[in-house]
Amino acid sequence: MSKLQKYLDFLIEKYEVETKGILSDDGKKVSVDGKEYPLLPWRNERRFIELKKICETTVGEISHFKIMSVNSKSISLSDVIKKEIDLVEYIGASKITKVFEAKNGETCSIICETEKGWVATLELACSLPSKTKTVDKHEIITDRGTACDRGVDSQTPLYSTYVYGGEEKTFTDVDFELYGLTAEEISVVRQAFEITKNGKIGEENIQSDARLEKLLNCIEKSEKTCEDVRV
Amino acid sequence: MERIKIAMMSMTHGHTRKYYDVLKNNPKLEWIAVSTENEEVKKIFKNSVEGIPCYDSDEEMLDKHPEIEAVVIASANSRHYEQMKLLAERKIDILSMKIPTFDMEEYEKIEKLVKDNGIICQIELECHYNPVTVRFKELVKSGKMGKIYSFNARNTTLSPVWAFPWQGVPELSYGKRVKIKEGFGKFRGGALCDHPHIFDMIREVTESEFDYVFARVAPNIRHDIEEEDMLSVVGKMKNGVVFSLDPSWSNMEERLKVPGPGWEKYPKRMEVYMTANCEKGSVVTDLFGPNVYHNGAPNDRYTVQYTYFDEWVGLVDEFVENVRLRRTPKINLEWHKKTVEVMNAIYESISTGRPVKL
The missing domain is CATH 3.30.360.10 (Dihydrodipicolinate Reductase; domain 2)
Structure with a gap:
């Protein structure tokens, strides 16, 4: 049994959920009562939950959603694009209507327009040595202030724990019940648990996943044709 | 494990609202009632939580609900001793806010009450969780x-x-x-x-x-x-x-x-x-x-x-175990x-x- 499955089983037992969720080996799907659901785990990451709330209640009309994400070479660029364009639509609550991509190897720059008229820019790369932590930033500029997952005067992530001396290390621990997992692993377990409890979320994921595949195709087409592609 | 029948008292402490979600969502707890110290906190509570009976006095709540097994004391430090005495005499387990009392003679009286009545008294220091x-x-x-x-x-x-x-x-x-x-x-x-x-x-x-x-x-x-x-x-x-x-x-x-x-x-x-x-x-x-x-x-x-901001999940999990297993709390x-x-x-x-x- 995988490490993540053990944590999922722990939550299912603790909260007395009657159905059983089974995670796929790659952690990209969960199976509940024989039905398989794709996971969009970033939607369960706390910083994105809070950014979504801020966009709904605290800042104003979005003008520009800026995303930077630099990842390890062991991560696929298309997985990064999929995650980030979903965050654009999910946090900003508006569908992408047009995409333009410029790509070079495992790096790309994308400009999107949404149905509400605001713009998203994505600067993405999978260029770091294997196992390097992702460096990313999500900044939403509105007509009533800016929301961001990085503090003012910083371009890179902060961590909750820094170990100095000898081999320097950093940790960000965000979940007491799931202590020991990374934030990304926690979001996989949390979303699999949500779907196990509530199939409606799984159904929404099926629809969203299909839409993301369509968006990925449009982005690929844009790169090939050097055109602004309507979705 | 049978659900622990739990209540809250006073509702004047700054941490009161931290318990709302965890008392509702922890499947090992059954939230029975609250007593509120004044109209202001009563109004705030009723605007925040539905379906939990709310009483104007601690005694009234405990008399109406003899099934209560454990209480979260959410009051001013000055009220802790009298409330702990009331609960200890009824053999009700306690989860107390951060400071039982600064009066060390009173502190010893609380220790004696807890020991003599064989109850669990856990202090809420949530940073551990x-x-x-x-x-x-x-x-x-x-x-x-x-x-x-x-x-x-x-x-x-x-x-x-x-x-x-x-x-x-x-x-x-x-x-x-x-x-x-x-x-x-x-x-x-x-x-x-x-x-x-x-x-x-x-x-x-x-x-x-x-x-x-x-x-x-x-x-x-x-x-x-x-x-x-x-x-x-x-x-x-x-x-x-x-x-x-x-x-x-x-x-x-x-x-x-x-x-x-x-x-x-x-x-x-x-x-x-x-x-x-x-x-x-x-x-x-x-x-x-x-x-x-x-x-x-x-x-x-x-x-x-x-x-x-989820410390109360682990804190309450530990309290539940302490109550059911009659275990001495860490704090x-x-x-x-x-x-x-x-x-x-x-x-x-x-x-x-x-x-x-x-």
Whole structure:
């Protein structure tokens, strides 16, 4: 049994959920009562939950959603694009209507327009040595202030724990019940648990996943044709 | 395991609302009732939680619900003794807010009540159930960093006195009116009484007790409150570890009656940082970071929006186990007594201007 499955089983037992969720080996799907659901785990990451709330209640009309994400070479660029364009639509609550991509190897720059008229820019790369932590930033500029997952005067992530001396290390621990997992692993377990409890979320994921595949195709087409592609 | 029938009392403490979700969602608990101390907190509670019976007195609630097995005491420090006595005499287990009492004679009476009646009394020090604390303890206590030389920490917040008025009244917070020092014009009962966590955590992390403390009160940044809001503490543990600890209310606030968006003037409401400087290096932690940030409604000020605030999940899980297995809580009265004693010693050091040996 995988490490993540053990944590999922722990939550299912603790909260007395009657159905059983089974995670796929790659952690990209969960199976509940024989039905398989794709996971969009970033939607369960706390910083994105809070950014979504801020966009709904605290800042104003979005003008520009800026995303930077630099990842390890062991991560696929298309997985990064999929995650980030979903965050654009999910946090900003508006569908992408047009995409333009410029790509070079495992790096790309994308400009999107949404149905509400605001713009998203994505600067993405999978260029770091294997196992390097992702460096990313999500900044939403509105007509009533800016929301961001990085503090003012910083371009890179902060961590909750820094170990100095000898081999320097950093940790960000965000979940007491799931202590020991990374934030990304926690979001996989949390979303699999949500779907196990509530199939409606799984159904929404099926629809969203299909839409993301369509968006990925449009982005690929844009790169090939050097055109602004309507979705 | 049968569900524990739990209630809450008073609802005047700043942590009251932290229990709402966990009492509703923990499948091992059945939330029976609450008693509210005044109309104001009753209204706030009823606007926040539906379907839980609400009584105007503790006795009425307990009489109407003899099935109650455990109670979260969410009141002013000055009310803890009488409420603990009431519960102990009815053999009801207790989860108490941070300070049972600052009066050490009263503290001993509480210990006796708990022991004589065979009840569980757990003290709410929620920082133990923060995952960053777990990481910090794991790194430092494992010996990987070598011997620890110094421990520095701050637990600074905005002042809660506008939303939770008892915290601004020396008699209700500290238990009596005592001048903080001659010629200073403020009384005991402020920031120090609000922030025991770092004085508790250093004992566990260093596996030692306080040798001596020296403290100074700094000029208040809120001139119109009666208690201290800025202070600083240094000293040494019995194993030689030196420390610097800051429990101030140094993060300025809007004077809201009900906490909500816009409470903070300084961008972050609450900060807990702990650093251990050890033989092989240092561990630097932020228990409530990183977060997300905005400068939107209601005041268009740069603001930290927290991404983590779940300590009560682990804390209540432990309480449930303690009650069902009749297990002594990690933060029990005996352990916590030394933390309260050092807090009193800090007040003594401020008052005398001298280090206080423990």
